[in-house]
Amino acid sequence: MRLGIDFGTTNSAVAYYDGKTLTTIPLEPQSDTPQILPSLIxxxxxxxxxxxxxxxxIYAERETGRPVRWKRHYIGEFEVMVAGTGSGPIVFMQEAYAWSDEGAQGRLLQSVKTALRDGTYQGTRIFDRFYTLDELLVKLLAELRQRAEQFMGQPCTEVVIGRPVHFSHNPAIDRRAEQILHKAARWAGFQKVFFQAEPMGATYLHHISSAxxxxxxxxxxxxGTLDFTIAEVGGDEPPHILATHGVLVGGDDLDRRIMAYLLKYFGADARIGREKFPYDILDKLLNWQTHPEISRPEYRELFHDFKTKSTDPAAIACVEALVSHNLGFALFKEIERVKKALSYSDSAELHFEYEPISIHETITRQQFERMITYEVQVVADGLDTVLRKAxxxxxxxxxxxxxGGSSQIPIFVQLLSDTFGANKI
Structure with missing residues (x-):
């Protein structure tokens, strides 16, 4: 049996089409959205x-709010060779150490698919083991296959996986991404693996439903991405693709814009003596996965120093609390909730309370639209490009x-309505 998998950055889904009926596989029957599996490991x-x-x-129960406890571990020695002043090199042994969070019971991985954009990313170390990117992808793909087999009651050995029009605008990185995903699918138990641009699912659905x-x-x-397809569909002829185009902007980027607005609570407006608050720290706060980097001991010492010199020591204490108590994921879930609420309401309340952090903001849809001005322009340019290509x-x-979830955001709906007419949306 051949499955179709929408392997998403945020959520994944599986379906089967028998030539007449499209069956969506329930992946989490007890969930409010049983046809969707959040792409989390x-x-x-x-x-x-x-x-x-x-x-x-499980992550929320075990990790959120607990103190981060870094410990330095000796991992061995390695040989260092440098040029000498004489005829031979100077060789000496160097001890190697690594830091680990002793309080961590596990690690949560989100948006694993996004790593396929990075041509240099090989994988990540989780405690005492290094996981390659394809190993991580296997865990999700194998689970999707197994849950589909349980529902269908028969083996599922073939799959069509939706992929972005572009993983990267660099052709070599794009090819590498598909190769990694292909290998992961084979390891996950699929004997035959095919790929199709993600917008093609909706294209074929409209084709079979239009007389x-x-x-x-x-x-x-x-x-993670926005993909466009323009096609002639319906009637007795097969679909005819006129053009496809993809831009590297997605819902996660919009979440980061809201987080950027909240950085005022975490030192963005503070000065450290005569200097501005370090940009590299603010940049790491924009993604909850990079928060552990600034919870390390060297940053703890830095924050202690900052509090004595800063114009806003309370904000520095908030940064410390955010990263040293694993609160980033919880804050970003609240940000995501507010973003979704703004698709249906003119304003939404954002609340996040954890001593000493106290955030209570009313964010209006108009404010949010100003935050994402750059992304709106990228989307508009992408729309122009696909029309020109077609x-x-x-x-x-x-x-x-x-x-896709981000397609519900009113400013993008308005962009489409202004371009094509509301009656066509």
């Missing part, structure tokens, strides 16, 4: 792993299909 110190909402729940020929634009805006004008498009 929690790996314990013993190297057990949990996926989806279960990963999120007449139409020109369709698919606007597929997920957590050699069509906005009035030539008969219908616009939106898919």
């Amino acid at each position: 929690y790996i314990t110190r013993e190297h057990d792993h949990y996926l989806g909402t279960n990963a999120m729940r 007449t020929r139409q020109r369709l634009l698919v606007f597929d805006f997920g957590g 050699e069509v004008h906005p009035e030539d498009i008969d219908i616009v299909a939106r898919t």
Whole structure:
């Protein structure tokens, strides 16, 4: 049996099409959204792993709010060779040490798919073991296959995996990403693996449901990327793809814009003596996965020094609390909740309380739209590009299909309405 997998940055889904009926596989039957598996992996110190909402729940129970306790470990010696003043080199032995968080019971991984964009990323060390990127992808893909087999009651050995139009605008990195994903799918138990650009799912769905020929634009805006497809669909002829285009902007980027707005609570406006608060620390705060980097002992000493010199020592204490008590994921979940709420309300309340952090903000839709001005322009430019590649004008498009969580955000809906007409959306 051949499955279709929408392997998403934020969420994943599986479906089966028998030529007449599309069946979506329930992946988490007890969840509010049973057809969706959050693309999360929690790996314990013993190297057990949990996926989806279960990963999120266990991480929240075990890790959120606990103190980070770094300890330095001796890991061995290595030989160093440098040029000498004479005829031969100077050789000496150097001891090597590594730091680890002794309080951690596990590690949560989110947006693993995004790592495929990085042509140099090989994997990550989790406690005493190094996991390659394809090993991490296998955990998600194998679980999706197994849950589908349990539901279907038969082996699922073939798969079509949706992929972004571009993992990267660098062709070599793009090819490497697909090769890694292909290898992971084979390791996950699929004997035959095929790829299809992510917007093609919506394209074919509209094709089989349209009795007449139409020109369709698919606007597929997920957590990691935005993909466009323009195609002629419907009627008795097969779909005809006129153009595809992808831009490297997604819902995670929009979350970071809200976090950037909240940096005022974490020292963005503070001065350390005559200097501004270090940009590299603020930059690491924009992604909860990089918070552990600034919880290390050298930063703890730095923050202690900052509090004595800063114009806002309370904000420095908030940074310390955020990174030293593993609060980043919880804060970003609240940010994501507010972002979603702003798709349906003119304003939303953001609340995050953990001594000494106290954030209570009313964020309006208008404020949010100002925060994401750059991303809106990137999306508008991408829309112009795909129309140009297809050699069509906005009035030539008969219908616009939106898919992906970020496609619900009103400013992007308005952009599409202004370009093509609200009656086509």
